[in-house]
Amino acid sequence: xxxxxxxxxxxxxxxxxxxxxxxxxxxxxxxxxxxxxxxxxxxxxxxxxxxxxxxxxxxxxxxxxxxxxxxxxxxxxxxxxxxxxxxxxxxxxxxxxxxxxxxxxxxxxxxxxxxxxxxxxxxxxxxxxxxxxxxxxx
Amino acid sequence: xxxxxxxxxxxxxxxxxxxxxxxxxxxxxxxxxxxxxxxxxxxxxxxxxxxxxxxxxxxxxxxxxxxxxxxxxxxxxxxxxxxxxxxxxxxxxxxxxxxxxxxxxxxxxxxxxxxxxxxxxxxxxxxxxxxxxxxxxxxxxxxxxxxxxxxxxxxxxxxxxxxxxxxxxxxxxxxxxxxxxxxxxxxxxxxxxxxxxxxxxxxxxxxxxxxxxxxxxxxxxxxxx
Numbered sequence: 001x002x003x004x005x006x007x008x009x010x011x012x013x014x015x016x017x018x019x020x021x022x023x024x025x026x027x028x029x030x031x032x033x034x035x036x037x038x039x040x041x042x043x044x045x046x047x048x049x050x051x052x053x054x055x056x057x058x059x060x061x062x063x064x065x066x067x068x069x070x071x072x073x074x075x076x077x078x079x080x081x082x083x084x085x086x087x088x089x090x091x092x093x094x095x096x097x098x099x100x101x102x103x104x105x106x107x108x109x110x111x112x113x114x115x116x117x118x119x120x121x122x123x124x125x126x127x128x129x130x131x132x133x134x135x136x137x138x
Numbered sequence: 139x140x141x142x143x144x145x146x147x148x149x150x151x152x153x154x155x156x157x158x159x160x161x162x163x164x165x166x167x168x169x170x171x172x173x174x175x176x177x178x179x180x181x182x183x184x185x186x187x188x189x190x191x192x193x194x195x196x197x198x199x200x201x202x203x204x205x206x207x208x209x210x211x212x213x214x215x216x217x218x219x220x221x222x223x224x225x226x227x228x229x230x231x232x233x234x235x236x237x238x239x240x241x242x243x244x245x246x247x248x249x250x251x252x253x254x255x256x257x258x259x260x261x262x263x264x265x266x267x268x269x270x271x272x273x274x275x276x277x278x279x280x281x282x283x284x285x286x287x288x289x290x291x292x293x294x295x296x297x298x299x300x301x302x303x304x305x306x307x308x309x310x311x312x313x314x315x316x317x318x319x320x321x322x323x324x325x326x327x328x329x330x331x332x333x334x335x336x337x338x339x340x341x342x343x344x345x346x347x348x349x350x351x352x353x354x355x356x357x358x359x360x361x362x363x
Binding site for chain 2: 017035038094113
């Protein structure tokens with residue numbers, strides 16, 4: 001006789017709550033191992049971030065890019081090992097909501113930077129404008 | 139004959155979602171996909187809270203955008219390089235990261251229904267959260283004391299808004315944590331308490347994810363500006 005959970009897993013109709021691992025045979029030891037691996041990776045990436053700022057090995061303008069990559073990697077580690085995000089069909093709803101959230105976040109942050117950077121380059125500050133007009137009047 | 143064979147005669151190879159089928163035989167098993175009634179309450183509650191957290195992240199993204207734009211708008215005042223203490227930031231980061239781990243450990247303890255270990259790990263999480271807030275408050279007080287308060291420049295306004303907003307979230311999380319410890323102690327592992335613990339875990343882990351963005355963008359990149 002197959003258990004109810006296995007049946008549900010097989011027909012793919014057992015949605016999983018976010019932050020939960022409900023795989024068959026999930027034990028305390030596995031739970032601790034998952035969090036420990038995640039913690040070790042997160043510590044590694046955090047230390048790498050702080051070291052990136054200190055080390056003279058990285059070309060100046062590349063540091064911000066390096067930090068960005070490390071931060072995204074660490075967020076991924078947290079999502080997978082602490083929030084138990086998977087690509088499993090049972091997790092589709094959670095992952096889709098997350099994907100939509102990430103889309104909005106990227107639009108807001110990079111959209112703002114793009115627009116404000118463009119304005120900064122194209123629009124003359126008020127002080128300069130007055131000076132220029134004074135010069136033209138002479 | 140097993141339950142699977144009863145409604146899956148040909149096994150694999152059939153429509154995996156069994157669209158339009160199974161109303162009669164399997165309605166007690168099928169959940170979601172519009173068949174067999176709503177999902178379990180635990181899934182619905184946690185999913186709703188997940189949507190809230192994502193909307194909270196979207197709100198934070200507006201503060202992040204403002205700070206990213208205004209990071210160099212110091213109005214002749216102090217810059218990040220003058221104000222930030224890398225040691226303090228590293229300690230704050232360590233506090234939150236370890237507390238995220240102990241929060242996960244409390245979830246494992248809850249899964250094993252261990253009152254003692256759940257309380258222990260929640261308490262450690264709380265102590266680390268308080269340490270984080272104390273460090274942050276100390277930093278803020280030091281900055282305000284030397285005239286680098288939120289009214290000094292657009293850079294500092296957006297800094298205090300973003301980091302302060304995260305600090306308020308941690309404060310709210312600590313109040314919630316205390317409440318959960320009391321509820322677990324008094325009421326035990328009832329289904330509604332388990333759902334609240336799950337939501338609290340989600341909240342605490344997401345706060346740490348937001349802190350990753352803060353220490354990277356505000357402090358590490360900000361110091362280089």
